[in-house]
Amino acid sequence: MNVFHIVGARPNFMKVAPVMNALKTRKHVQTLIHTGQHYDANMSDVFFEQLCIPAPDVNLAVGTGSHARQTAEIMTRLEPVLLEGKPDIVLVYGDVNSTVASALVCAKLGVRVGHVEAGLRSFDRSMPEEINRLVTDQLADMLFTPSEDGDVNLQKEGIPAERIFLGVGNVMIDSLVKLLPAARRHNQHGLPEGSAERYALVTLHRPANVDNGIILKRIIQSLLEVSQDLSVIFPAHPRTRKRIADFGLHAGQLQIVDPLSYLEFLGMQSRATVVITDSGGVQEETTYLGVPCLTLRENTERPVTVSLGTNVLVGRDPDKLRSELSRVLAGNAKKGTVPPLWDGHAGERIAVLLAGSTTC
Ligand code: UD1
Numbered sequence: 001m002n003v004f005h006i007v008g009a010r011p012n013f014m015k016v017a018p019v020m021n022a023l024k025t026r027k028h029v030q031t032l033i034h035t036g037q038h039y040d041a042n043m044s045d046v047f048f049e050q051l052c053i054p055a056p057d058v059n060l061a062v063g064t065g066s067h068a069r070q071t072a073e074i075m076t077r078l079e080p081v082l083l084e085g086k087p088d089i090v091l092v093y094g095d096v097n098s099t100v101a102s103a104l105v106c107a108k109l110g111v112r113v114g115h116v117e118a119g120l121r122s123f124d125r126s127m128p129e130e131i132n133r134l135v136t137d138q139l140a141d142m143l144f145t146p147s148e149d150g151d152v153n154l155q156k157e158g159i160p161a162e163r164i165f166l167g168v169g170n171v172m173i174d175s176l177v178k179l180l181p182a183a184r185r186h187n188q189h190g191l192p193e194g195s196a197e198r199y200a201l202v203t204l205h206r207p208a209n210v211d212n213g214i215i216l217k218r219i220i221q222s223l224l225e226v227s228q229d230l231s232v233i234f235p236a237h238p239r240t241r242k243r244i245a246d247f248g249l250h251a252g253q254l255q256i257v258d259p260l261s262y263l264e265f266l267g268m269q270s271r272a273t274v275v276i277t278d279s280g281g282v283q284e285e286t287t288y289l290g291v292p293c294l295t296l297r298e299n300t301e302r303p304v305t306v307s308l309g310t311n312v313l314v315g316r317d318p319d320k321l322r323s324e325l326s327r328v329l330a331g332n333a334k335k336g337t338v339p340p341l342w343d344g345h346a347g348e349r350i351a352v353l354l355a356g357s358t359t360c
Pocket of ligand 1 (some may be wrong): 205
């Protein structure tokens, strides 16, 4: 089978790696396309190195732009590549602009699409990712869901049952399981192995949190409060760093650093006292690691991290952040369990399903 994979942004590199690996052992012809949505070395290249993903066969180099422009650029540049390569199926990952743009091109060309991480819903259409999820799932021919809530969401949206491949598990956790030992050996930011230093690890990049000066200022103030109790290490997304500078915000004793590599960040998460984030993937990784996660969002498309995992939605309420942090510091953090099928074998299950898919 001639399989194309399309990725473009940081959260999807760890999703494609296990699927490519699993397909490799089944001897499919695979082509990897990078849209170029993320292009900085520390947002892209380092993930390819550490996750042993082969260099992309094609880089569309679309770069940054408005949503319409970025999506349109990907579509325009991808179409001739698909026409020439004639894939049997194209796999798209997650919920970024690269995902929806690729699914649209495939659907128009009549090329089969598989969506890895289908069915997740925040039910918040002000999130660009929610629009990307809804559209991609409507267009995809094979929908691989990470958890039961995804299956239910897709059924409610009228997606035919034969397209839904129930709960294959979480491919992002496949990468985590594989690389956690190496990540734990990684020496981050001067923290020695087994270091007792307590710290909060922070990530923040959602437009709803960082693009508005008043909201971002409030969040930074809350984080400064946190820093009175423990060190705050804040690997900042380029968008966030720029906004902090644009709005002239003072980050005080927050340790703002460049985006970390996969191994560095995973190692840091595994040893954190608490993680404060607005990322989707980080909510999942902390649940697997059993590390307390306080999410600066009102909703999540990954409800299993709240119902089963360590995740608590604190929204933008500084009081809630304060009270949840006190629980953590008092040793009463929410306990969680690892959700079903987060076992490191999701990529293999997808490979089996692809092999059994008669129309490929
Ligand atoms: C994208 C995804 C988001 C994901 C996030 C992870 C969409 C709609 N959003 O958001 O779901 O959680 O990636 O990071 O697809 N930039 C750089 N260097 C880079 C990449 C981006 O400087 O390598 C800057 C650019 O100035 C750009 C900004 O970051 O304007 C935003 O990048 P973009 O890819 O548009 O969206 P993200 O916020 O990264």
